Amino acid sequence: MDQMLQQEESLDPEDWEAMRATAYRMVDEAVSRLSNVRDSPVWQNMPDSVRETYKEALPRSGMPLDEVFDEIRANLLPYPMGNIHPRFWMWYMGASNFTGALGDFLAAILGSNLGGGNHAAALMDQQVVDWLKTMVGFPAGASGTLTSGGSVANLIGLTVARNTALGQQTIREHGVAGAKLAFYASDQVHGCHLTAMEVLGLGSKSLRCLPSRSDYTMDVTALRAQIAEDRAHGIQPVAIIATAGTINTGAIDDLYALADVSQREGLWLHVDGCIGALAAIAPKNGDKLNGLDKADSVALDPHKWLHAPFEVGCCVVKDRSQHVDTFALSQSYLEKEPRGVAAADWLHDFGIQTSRGFRALKVWMSLKEHGVEKFGRLIDQNINQAEYLADRIRMAPDIELLANPMLDIVCFRIYLPNMTDSNLEALNREVMLRLQEDGVAALSDTRVGSTYALRCAISNHRTQRRDLDILVEQIEELIPTCRSTLPGYEPY
Numbered sequence: 079m080d081q082m083l084q085q086e087e088s089l090d091p092e093d094w095e096a097m098r099a100t101a102y103r104m105v106d107e108a109v110s111r112l113s114n115v116r117d118s119p120v121w122q123n124m125p126d127s128v129r130e131t132y133k134e135a136l137p138r139s140g141m142p143l144d145e146v147f148d149e150i151r152a153n154l155l156p157y158p159m160g161n162i163h164p165r166f167w168m169w170y171m172g173a174s175n176f177t178g179a180l181g182d183f184l185a186a187i188l189g190s191n192l193g194g195g196n197h198a199a200a201l202m203d204q205q206v207v208d209w210l211k212t213m214v215g216f217p218a219g220a221s222g223t224l225t226s227g228g229s230v231a232n233l234i235g236l237t238v239a240r241n242t243a244l245g246q247q248t249i250r251e252h253g254v255a256g257a258k259l260a261f262y263a264s265d266q267v268h269g270c271h272l273t274a275m276e277v278l279g280l281g282s283k284s285l286r287c288l289p290s291r292s293d294y295t296m297d298v299t300a301l302r303a304q305i306a307e308d309r310a311h312g313i314q315p316v317a318i319i320a321t322a323g324t325i326n327t328g329a330i331d332d333l334y335a336l337a338d339v340s341q342r343e344g345l346w347l348h349v350d351g352c353i354g355a356l357a358a359i360a361p362k363n364g365d366k367l368n369g370l371d372k373a374d375s376v377a378l379d380p381h382k383w384l385h386a387p388f389e390v391g392c393c394v395v396k397d398r399s400q401h402v403d404t405f406a407l408s409q410s411y412l413e414k415e416p417r418g419v420a421a422a423d424w425l426h427d428f429g430i431q432t433s434r435g436f437r438a439l440k441v442w443m444s445l446k447e448h449g450v451e452k453f454g455r456l457i458d459q460n461i462n463q464a465e466y467l468a469d470r471i472r473m474a475p476d477i478e479l480l481a482n483p484m485l486d487i488v489c490f491r492i493y494l495p496n497m498t499d500s501n502l503e504a505l506n507r508e509v510m511l512r513l514q515e516d517g518v519a520a521l522s523d524t525r526v527g528s529t530y531a532l533r534c535a536i537s538n539h540r541t542q543r544r545d546l547d548i549l550v551e552q553i554e555e556l557i558p559t560c561r562s563t564l565p566g567y568e569p570y
């Protein structure tokens with residue numbers, strides 16, 4: 079009884095005006111940091127004292143939010159991954175944007191769960207999917223869903239492909255039950271497809287990774303031969319996974335040729351467009367994506383070339399009924415009602431999440447603010463910058479271009495004559511690490527064919543050509559220093 083009479087609690091602030099001031103402090107800090115990002119290091123290592131703070135035990139009682147924020151300022155904000163910086167070109171991601179951050183904030187204020195329901199956020203979620211469908215040339219009748227990212231978007235597309243091939247009801251009730259299935263991609267395919275095969279219960283060997291051609295696109299002749307061989311062995315071909323923008327070099331598979339094969343063979347065509355599909359909106363480079371609209375499903379990633387803050391990916395599926403039949407569940411605790419909050423389709427019927435975040439708002443706000451044409455121009459700008467960097471590398475005496483860029487990814491290596499392969503690799507790696515540790519630029523590494531390569535992926539709306547000049551100049555400056563650290567080095 080005593081307890082019942084006590085003041086009841088909530089998480090709301092006791093003093094909303096004080097909270098407003100604290101929130102403004104955070105906005106001020108955010109604007110200062112972002113507007114000065116060019117002058118800050120791309121990345122910096124954390125001192126042990128900072129690392130130690132992340133071992134603190136579970137707080138039992140609270141402290142004022144202003145002090146919490148002081149800790150954030152000291153231990154979190156100075157140590158970002160770096161992808162908001164104009165000279166971050168590692169792996170493959172977007173550079174985020176302030177409007178998108180405000181979108182995430184407002185989405186959280188509403189607390190919306192996009193599993194479904196009759197509310198404005200659900201309509202906006204579907205509107206953003208419709209806009210993305212338009213960008214990749216899919217018809218109005220197609221369906222789609224926003225996901226955590228490209229990996230799940232690909233998993234959704236491949237699941238619909240598998241279920242369509244085996245029959246929805248059979249597979250949903252009995253699973254793959256020993257069916258021998260094959261999917262086809264080039265050896266440049268992203269690793270998430272191997273994971274997808276495993277999650278789908280097929281095993282990663284079900285994905286035929288065909289040797290790519292010299293331009294790193296899928297070899298269509300090899301594809302046809304593999305399909306015939308599989309059929310001859312009683313294996314059922316299911317889907318071709320085309321890549322529009324490979325992770326290594328940005329190569330785009332021949333979408334028309336693959337659409338042709340899929341049609342003749344009665345296979346699903348899924349396009350992994352996480353890197354390149356959105357280039358369809360770029361006025362100068364959009365034609366590189368011709369044929370994308372022939373796909374049965376496309377995975378794309380607004381948190382890459384639309385620079386939405388993480389996370390947001392999208393899978394679009396041309397045959398809406400196959401999409402719904404793959405995932406829709408009818409549960410008594412989730413009945414659709416004729417009126418009220420539950421008078422709407424369930425958005426979780428299009429994927430594997432039940433609760434879904436309101437990731438549409440950050441994309442919606444940026445698209446409304448800038449318009450899709452500007453995003454198209456920014457994509458052209460990145461591709462143009464990749465060509466600029468490739469040209470600078472062609473002229474640099476000690477740097478070798480390893481593939482002609484098709485999109486925004488440039489692979490190269492430092493090459494000095496009379497050095498062993500392992501020393502060349504060590505030299506290149508050392509330069510890459512020094513550039514990161516000096517806070518100058520962030521590149522990643524990969525293999526192009528069998529050659530160890532440095533990789534510059536310019537998916538960054540803040541990058542300017544002068545940043546690429548700095549990159550080349552710094553590499554040239556680092557070569558002699560880094561070379562002297564190699565084993566067996568003899569100055570001459």
Ligand SMILES: *Cc1c(COP(=O)(O)O)cnc(C)c1O
Pocket residue numbers: 170226227228229230232268270321323324325350351352353379391
């Ligand atoms: C990034 C990427 C993925 C995975 O997408 P996430 O958003 O990281 O889950 C899949 N395929 C390709 C080609 C990618 O570049």
